[in-house]
Amino acid sequence: MLASSGDPVLLPRSTDEVARALALCNEAGQPVVPQGGMTGLAGGAIARGDEIALSLARFAGIEEIDAASATMTARAGTTLQAAQEAASAAGFELGARGSCQIGGNLATNAGGNRVIQSGTARDQVLGLEAVLASGAVLSSMTKMTKNNTGYDLKQLFIGSDGTLGIITRAVLRLHPPRGIRHTALVALDDYDAAVKLLRTLSSRFGNDIGAFEIMWPDFFDFGVALTAQARSPFAQAHPLYALVEHAGLDTTDQGEAFFAALAQALDSGLVRDAVLAQSVADARALWAVRECTAEFPARMDPVNFDVSLPIVSIGEFVDTCRAALDARRPSNRSYFFGHIGDSNLHVTVDGHSVPDVAHEDIYAFVYDMLAPYGGSVSAEHGVGSLKRAYLPLSRSPEELAAMRAIKAALDPKGILNPGKVI
Amino acid sequence: MLASSGDPVLLPRSTDEVARALALCNEAGQPVVPQGGMTGLAGGAIARGDEIALSLARFAGIEEIDAASATMTARAGTTLQAAQEAASAAGFELGARGSCQIGGNLATNAGGNRVIQSGTARDQVLGLEAVLASGAVLSSMTKMTKNNTGYDLKQLFIGSDGTLGIITRAVLRLHPPRGIRHTALVALDDYDAAVKLLRTLSSRFGNDIGAFEIMWPDFFDFGVALTAQARSPFAQAHPLYALVEHAGLDTTDQGEAFFAALAQALDSGLVRDAVLAQSVADARALWAVRECTAEFPARMDPVNFDVSLPIVSIGEFVDTCRAALDARRPSNRSYFFGHIGDSNLHVTVDGHSVPDVAHEDIYAFVYDMLAPYGGSVSAEHGVGSLKRAYLPLSRSPEELAAMRAIKAALDPKGILNPGKVI
Structure with missing residues (x-):
């Protein structure tokens, strides 16, 4: 089941083949690194030295x-x-x-x-x-x-x-399919207003709110500059932006109720301004701003953070982090955005903007600020090898000891993905 | 932190007191049985012999x-x-x-x-x-x-x-509060119709469907006989009943949409008959039928099963189980009901109806029929001590070995709730 060329990759075609391969590797004390689609951002699937990679690409369907x-x-x-x-x-x-x-x-x-x-x-x-x-x-x-x-x-x-x-x-x-999606971009006074809007919409629409993506101005401006139109849908700049999506289960169009709720937020002053997508093309244009992250690797030297912290603290953390970065390195270009409904914040620092600073020092600088908030160094991209050194910031010695005890109980020789996570 | 009288019960007032108590017990090899509100149905919180109970009743708030x-x-x-x-x-x-x-x-x-x-x-x-x-x-x-x-x-x-x-x-x-609850009792041709109705309502209303409780006729008739009215809301008997509840997030009343969906199911023949609660009192009367289980201990010698199996198989399992019980003991009185949206079926056999059969034999008889369906001997009440002997029906030797390895890693002396689960 070995691949024909290049570095050795085991390509089992069944659970039984995985079992036999692991039993042999275990007996020989041969480290094995499982690989998925290799889309990870945390170095969790990278084989090194004498490790053998194991891919399930041929056990699909x-x-x-x-x-x-x-x-x-x-x-x-x-x-x-x-x-x-x-x-x-x-x-x-x-x-x-x-x-x-x-x-x-x-x-x-x-x-x-x-x-x-x-x-x-x-x-x-x-x-x-x-x-x-x-x-x-x-x-x-x-x-x-x-x-x-x-x-x-x-x-x-x-x-x-x-x-x-x-x-x-x-x-x-499996979930029932959602009906028509409606997208809106809203401008907000501050982070508190974003949380209030999220709670208001969640209380009213529950899981029909399909996305609630917050963008701070640096990120938003970068995204706008990259998109085809290259101009903001708003006439003026705002302190904070949220991309909100509604997708009901009902086959009848529920856009009216969603837009009415946003209009009410506008009237009450909770929202400063709002742009409602009137077509699929409109919605794509709004999403393109948020999805400018796909261009990050081509446009900068991205140092990515995928952290989570209590929803109530995200705004304060961003302000603290931004101020600290500006104070330490006024030249820094940093981008803040996140899925706040899930307590998840992404921060990207452009390494090119601070050329004399090692990536590791940027990691340490930001993660140190996270610790007081009870934050986590990995929200959705895993720990892999890149973040292992920072795990103690999110986990206590007792938790790490329990993880090691479980690792030892299930993989006593430590052959599975050694050096990753713990 | 000992209680003043009766069997020894540790009553710690803080996490730190729990930690100190367990450290001492661990050193002495003293078994400890944690107790909650003692509402369990699986014998998970019962202390025996030289075991000490530990209750967190004083660490509340x-x-x-x-x-x-x-x-x-x-x-x-x-x-x-x-x-x-x-x-x-x-x-x-x-x-x-x-x-x-x-x-x-x-x-x-x-x-x-x-x-x-x-x-x-x-x-x-x-x-x-x-x-x-x-x-x-x-x-x-x-x-x-x-x-x-x-x-x-x-x-x-x-x-x-x-x-x-x-x-x-x-x-x-925490979840946003739900608005007005609407309750309906529907009569169905068979189990397939129940699954179709569940999928139809879930696709349309998602989590707004707050309950979908299936009752087979023996259970339904028992419940009707016990309730104040003591007569069925339907003019005739039916093969299967479902109690369905809708509770939207919207503060405006969504009963109309829910009842319209049921009317459509009636028109299409998916539902045989339906009773819609027009008031809170109506809804309570309908729920009282389902909640007759509270009377089981007073009215019979209940031998309770809380099993889960694939939704698609529940109807067939009930038929198989009912036929096997009737064939073996025509005198048996057995009651089938469940939360099928969660793949959860409850069966209660009245021990009084089969007075010469030991409870253990009833357990073995029913659990044996469950095994071929890939079912689980415990859906929502836990394993405790009562079901430990039947765990191998739901779990493979490899799974049990992994559980034992984890137990040994986290509780090497086996002082925590010994003899429970594994």
């Missing part, structure tokens, strides 16, 4: 869609896009999109723009199959929402970057 | 409600009712109700009638603090939806019946 249970059974090598298309063909939606693979998505507990609607990868999983270092197959491929028979082992493998076992198959929740 | 984050921080001894009242006063809802305590609720991952709307206890938890057998305090009291820094340790303690650690505090999600 959807085994079943059970409409009564609203579940999909998929192999770990299935791309999210293929899974999404199959769900859609069966009249459902999956909670995530993209080119990454199911296995990698679950191993890192990936998030995304619409967590506010459907939850993280963890929330999508009803059943899971994983292979331990010993080759033992833990198959908990249940379709049941409720299953309280003993420990919920699957939770250990989700978000553990492949350090406790290799995910081979999963039973995922 | 809500520490904080964070409206921006929509979270509540509560101590494990807080009753769910107190937590619910506090949530309500702050303009939110909790996902559960009752007289049990937060700690016990989480330790057993309790469910309930409205899981379909808000999820299980596990789904309500953002942060958790637990004390290990060693006295080490694992404090992961995060308010963040997304937190991918290492293993999600809290998941281990939820649903583990106190065998891995004692839950001392939790950060719980």
